[in-house]
Amino acid sequence: MMNSRLVEIWVGIFVAAGLAALFMLAMQVSNLSTYSNDEGYEISARFQDTSGLKVRSPVTMAGVTIGRVKNIHFDEQTFEAVVTLRIEDQYREVLPKDTSASIYTAGLLGEKYVGLEPGGAMKVLGQGDEIRLTQDSLVLEKLIGQFISRFMDDSGDN
């Protein structure tokens, strides 16, 4: 029989390793570290088409993630989608008033994200403001449809 002190030490190592593994899974593997701690401010943007965009999709400017999509809902008056963006606190009072928002796709098959492009205005966006200039999510079917109809028109002319 091994002496009980050694057994206890080994069990301690085992339990510590198990807890460390759980901790690593929580912190390093999962999205816990990217959970927004409700800080920051919200701006909204209206789109005709947000297909593919999800809550928690990244909001980027110049390729750097500066916030996340907080909420997407449908406005039954204007038949538009209203997307609420939560921008991190460190970028408060930085984005110009005429910043434009577009929905892009990361790679050909990747996830959708909101890309912001700065304008030149001196005024800045604050809590609750709305982005006026938006560009919709690119829907591949529509694009192919347009392409085919144009192709048909062209061939008809000749």
Place this chain on the structure above:
Amino acid sequence: MLSSLQRLGHNALGFFQRLGRAHLLLLRILEGQPALVPKFSLVIQQLYSVGVLSLLIILVSGTFVGMVLGLQGYNTLVDFGAEESLGVIVALTLVRELGPVVTALLFAGRAGSALTAEIGLMKTTEQLSAMEMMAVDPIRRVLAPRFLAGFLSMPLLAAIFSAVGVLGGYFVGVGLLGVDQGAYWSQMQANVDLYDDIYNGVIKSLVFGIVVTWIAVFEGYDAVPTSEGISRSTTRTVVHASLAVLGLDFVLTALMFGE
């Protein structure tokens, strides 16, 4: 004709009697759990033989499973130019499925069979009866600490398996195949959810821990007290525990991830 019907009935009755005995035993083991608090050294002893001694096989298999996932995932993803998603594939596969399931299968083979053989031999050599003679309840003294140790070890072992597997996938994907290191982790963090994926994986491993140890302890306690009986019980432990784990895994997956 009649005798074959009788045999069928006999087997069915025997099956249900065993099932009933297993549940009664589980009830008595659970009743015995509060009494373990003052005698926690018994549990520590069992944590050593069930958990610590299983550590090596878990570490080695976790590393290799992760490495294989990295290799296979890379070869599939590279055709779509999506090898940045390798981290997601490795982590989700491990945390949701392979971590709990493979750990439970290894656990049944490594620790479950040992538990059954030990308890079965105690029964055969009448150590359990001797305890009863001394007014020591063998269920509380022998079975309860083993059950608790199995229940506690499984989630820890599964977490170690998954963590080591993710590192193994990292080693192959980033180290050998040249996936971008930042993409490996950031894509993983963006797509693995703490509640949906990791908590559910832990719940799975807790359930598997209960089932595997329960089967192992019951088979040992219910063994026919001969050398042949012990060998049969040990085999049954591994077979039944593995089947139970695979079956339950489907049910749990359907409950957790099927919407």
